[in-house]
Amino acid sequence: MKSASIIMIIGSALLFSLFIYPLWTVELEAPQYPDGLGMYIHLDGLQGFTEYDLQNIDGLNHYIGMQKLPTPADMWEFRTFPLVVGGMAILGVLIGFLGLFSKVSHKWFLGWLVVMTVLGILGMYDFNAWLIDYGTNLDPKAIIKVVDADGNPFSYKPPLLGRRDILNFTAVSYPALGGILLTVGMLLTFIAYLIGLKSSKK
């Protein structure tokens, strides 16, 4: 149970990395942008690859009538997510320490993971809902109006994960370092549960 608790502490503490590293990366690829154009999604806001990327993405998007990229003040998520992630990290570390001193069983590790997974899925759902709104809720006076093969307004929604061709750009979304560490951390808490389960059966 000692090693399981230490892994639990490490795993949940990895959530703190989200306060340093971004969660997700959305990149726009086109030949005219050899240096790349894109942004990192942090818990508390968006950050361009360079100082000017957000403004340049907005500049391009104004042709097709997309909304401007949100600032932290525009979205409640950027204020709430840091609290949720911070709280869960502290809770996870606390549970780990309690495990270390045999105050709680390995089942608490699983319980934390279940809560975290539910929150994670809710977060992804929310992020995807924003992407849909961002990609489809367009200004009716847009300069360029494109329709898809069925005659419906074209959706500019970037993919949640993977690549999608959007007019002359290819949008690529993938987890950034913070997102990867989050996944690793959650995986570690599951391993902590399994080790705890094994040692309890002995």
Add this chain to the structure above:
Amino acid sequence: MKILNLCIGLLAAAAMMSCGDNTNKKSSAGGALNSSAAEKVYVAPGEQDEYYAFISGGYSGNLTVYGLPSGRLFKEIPVFSQFPTSGYGYSEETKPMLNTSHGFIPWGDSHHPDISQTEGVTDGRWVFINENNTPRIARIDLETFETVEIIEVPNSAGNHSSSFVTENTEYVVAGTRFSVPVPQQDISIKEYKGKFKGALSFIGVEKETGHMDIKFQLLMPGFNYDLSHPGRGDSHGWFFFTTYNTEEASTLLEVNASQNDKDFIAAVNWKKIEEYINNGGGKMMPSNYAHNVYDHNSHTATSTMKKEVRVIDPTEVPGAVYLLPTPKSPHGCDVSPDGKYIVGNGKLSANLTVHSFEKMQEAIKNEKFDGEAYGIPILSFEDVLAGQVEQAGLGPLHTEFDDKGNAYTTFFISSEVVKWKLGTWEVIDRKPTYYSVGHLTIAGGNSREPDGKYMFAMNKITKDRYLPTGPELEHSAQLYDISGEKMELLLDFPTHGEPHYAAAIKADKVAPNSKKFYKLSENTHPFAAKSEAETKVVREGNVVHVYMTTIRSHFSPDNIEGIKVGDKVYFHITNLEQDFDVPHGFAIIGQNNSELLIMPGQTKTSVWEPKQVGVWPFYCTDFCSALHQEMQGYIRVSPKDSDIELEWSLGEDVE
């Protein structure tokens, strides 16, 4: 973030490695073509050249930027001439750059670019270039590839033995080709002998900013000072100038200045003169010359008239100047990379003369003089001679060096480049040029470390090298591979204007520092509108200031009313873009100056004086975006006595 960057870096490295595989396949498939000239100069689409070449534009007044080995033209940098393409010399901000003591000069004759150096090696910070006609020296910033400073050189005329830098860019040196009365005065031309002086100007370069200031002018005898080069290594602290017309003729020079069997190379110990000045030597002479500085934050040039210059009489500084006899009107004056040899290219001599710095020092120490000229000691030819390249060709002009102890000299009359060995003075190879070559360039040519991969020759005569374009032709240049024992002609390419010298440098010393755009947040232009909210139109009597912005794809404002005939309208255009390579242009019907081409983050001003009543359009001249054709606006001009109020707007009629 660092770890993230590392991850991206690894991904990029992986991508590059896979690209590398492709390249290897390509080159192994083309193995049989390895020796072909075409392959050596072929820079595949999407790939970049290995060197920058900064080629003077001669009577275009400008400097062109080429890539080597491809010979592709990248940019023409306006320096001494108005340039309607960008508005240089036409915009209110850049007009002061062309101010001189003779007033606004719209044109210049640019000659010898030289790249700044640190410890004897080109550092890629600035290019200096001289203007021959109205003597000036310009500094071009290699972060922006823009002219940022021009200083006029007083007491000079025909600023030709210029603009070469010392090994830590302590000085950029400018010598006069034509001697003139100093100070200028109303005397008979027949009083040339003795009354005319040749000013050699040492312009100090401030280490961090590059700002130029004339430290002193050496008032030499009235010869013609043709070309110059700095000493380096052991000879650092000296500067060498070729002279012709030591006969001091003022008429029919082609005959009268070709009589002396030997003219001189003037060796100037500038460190000694510095000492003399630091001890209070020299005297301040009243003068009047322009110093023009361009500021990248305000995007504006200012011109200041300077009122005095320090002049030095060489006879008052013992040991500062010596004359080295050099056969027959030497033109080029070139110093070997180790600083040991000074090559005098006597253009009417069959032999090439090479002086030894060591022997010169020895002769000076032993005070072995062979007379004097106006109080300046003349050394004996035999005492300073290192060797001669015998019968190398006809009409030697200029010499450059490689990194293997070889020298390359151009011969104008026999139209060839001759490779010879320093020390043994034997000719190794000769290759024709097409035709009548002037200067030649090897990257790092005026430095301790020349780069012996390519050499290019810049010719004076083109004739049949390209498709004919009527009587007037661009000058031809030829690129040679000089990495082997024999030179190999690789490429023939046209140049713009008349290239005199050119300076070349490894691209990786310059390209990484090249600016992509100006930060709007650093723009301090007094008439900048840094957002559409700041745009406005202000009237002060009959002067109207329009604070206008551009962003893809509109001007703000784009409708203006209340302008009257007789108004002087200043359009101050700020480009709000903050992305690489998104300029906007500005043109208005009846513009009596030129368009403006405004880089992202920059503000430029064009003055417009409407003469006719009506509604006149303006538009963006640079195809900036998909809706570039829509980037336009109207300005209403009413009669002089009209009482229509100023009004401006953007997008108000669209509901």
